[in-house]
Amino acid sequence: MDARKKKPGKGKSGIAGIVFLLGFIGVMCVAVVYTTTAFKSAAPTETPPPGSQPGETQSAFPYISPSVSPPAHTDPPSDPPSVSPTQSPQDSQYGLPPTLPPIPPPPLGNLKPSGGERDGWMLTLVNRETPFSEDDAPPSLEELPNGLKFDSRAIGALNAMLDEMTKQGLSPVVCSAYRTLEKQTALFEGEVTKNMDEGLSRAEAVEKTMQSVAYPGTSEHHLGLAADIVSLEYQRLTERQAETPEVKWLLKHCAEYGFILRYPAGKEHLTGIVFEPWHFRYVGVTAAKEISENGLCLEEYLS
Numbered sequence: 001m002d003a004r005k006k007k008p009g010k011g012k013s014g015i016a017g018i019v020f021l022l023g024f025i026g027v028m029c030v031a032v033v034y035t036t037t038a039f040k041s042a043a044p045t046e047t048p049p050p051g052s053q054p055g056e057t058q059s060a061f062p063y064i065s066p067s068v069s070p071p072a073h074t075d076p077p078s079d080p081p082s083v084s085p086t087q088s089p090q091d092s093q094y095g096l097p098p099t100l101p102p103i104p105p106p107p108l109g110n111l112k113p114s115g116g117e118r119d120g121w122m123l124t125l126v127n128r129e130t131p132f133s134e135d136d137a138p139p140s141l142e143e144l145p146n147g148l149k150f151d152s153r154a155i156g157a158l159n160a161m162l163d164e165m166t167k168q169g170l171s172p173v174v175c176s177a178y179r180t181l182e183k184q185t186a187l188f189e190g191e192v193t194k195n196m197d198e199g200l201s202r203a204e205a206v207e208k209t210m211q212s213v214a215y216p217g218t219s220e221h222h223l224g225l226a227a228d229i230v231s232l233e234y235q236r237l238t239e240r241q242a243e244t245p246e247v248k249w250l251l252k253h254c255a256e257y258g259f260i261l262r263y264p265a266g267k268e269h270l271t272g273i274v275f276e277p278w279h280f281r282y283v284g285v286t287a288a289k290e291i292s293e294n295g296l297c298l299e300e301y302l303s
């Protein structure tokens with residue numbers, strides 16, 4: 001009861017307290033609104049991080065999911081500028097100068113193929129820069145009807161292709177398939193000797209031989225996935241082989257069986273080997289079609 005009586009006695013000072021409190025809240029509200037507005041207007045003037053040009057972030061950072069980007073109408077995120085690639089929708093609202101340098105493409109060095117570790121055994125690259133390693137050796141070999149050997153995983157495709165050629169009335173001859181390191185060395189040395197007999201020094205003869213015979217260890221015949229196929233009527237390894245009906249058929253149909261012409265004309269600077277219309281390499285049907293339809297060599301396809 002005493003408490004009730006005391007309340008009216010304190011009425012005036014209570015009202016004054018409420019008025020003061022309301023006034024204080026009002027001041028605080030104004031301060032908060034001012035601060036928020038100031039923050040919002042200040043945010044867009046922050047120096048944009050380099051490389052956050054609109055429109056380019058998607059292609060330069062394709063591995064960043066677009067779903068990470070903030071919605072276009074939310075407040076600027078409090079993330080540090082280092083996440084700028086995800087902020088492109090907003091950067092465009094900030095009127096960035098159009099002179100910002102484009103984002104350099106990501107380095108590709110570590111994406112380049114290395115031996116048989118990229119995309120499986122069918123696409124193993126062997127050339128002067130990527131020599132054959134024992135890891136690339138075929139796990140098992142099978143014999144062709146003429147006794148030459150081929151990787152047992154791909155010999156079915158080779159035999160099917162040769163069978164079809166025979167059905168078409170053609171006479172293909174596989175004159176070389178799997179080669180050991182010793183065999184390649186003997187072939188290479190034989191050609192060097194021939195060139196030296198024509199008057200070249202050994203260094204010159206080696207250089208000339210390397211244009212047509214792969215240096216031992218750099219031949220993809222070591223993989224057991226390459227076959228030299230010529231016409232029964234014309235068995236010489238010259239460019240004229242391209243005019244035989246057998247090689248003409250192969251150039252048109254080999255991709256259907258997973259083979260490519262490995263050393264095409266015009267790609268010598270990439271393959272390091274002259275035009276060899278007889279050398280066919282198994283890479284699988286998918287890669288073979290992509291390579292031939294786009295006019296690539298294996299080096300280009302794998303880079």
Ligand SMILES: [Zn+2]
Binds near residue numbers: 221226227228
């Ligand atoms: Zn060959």
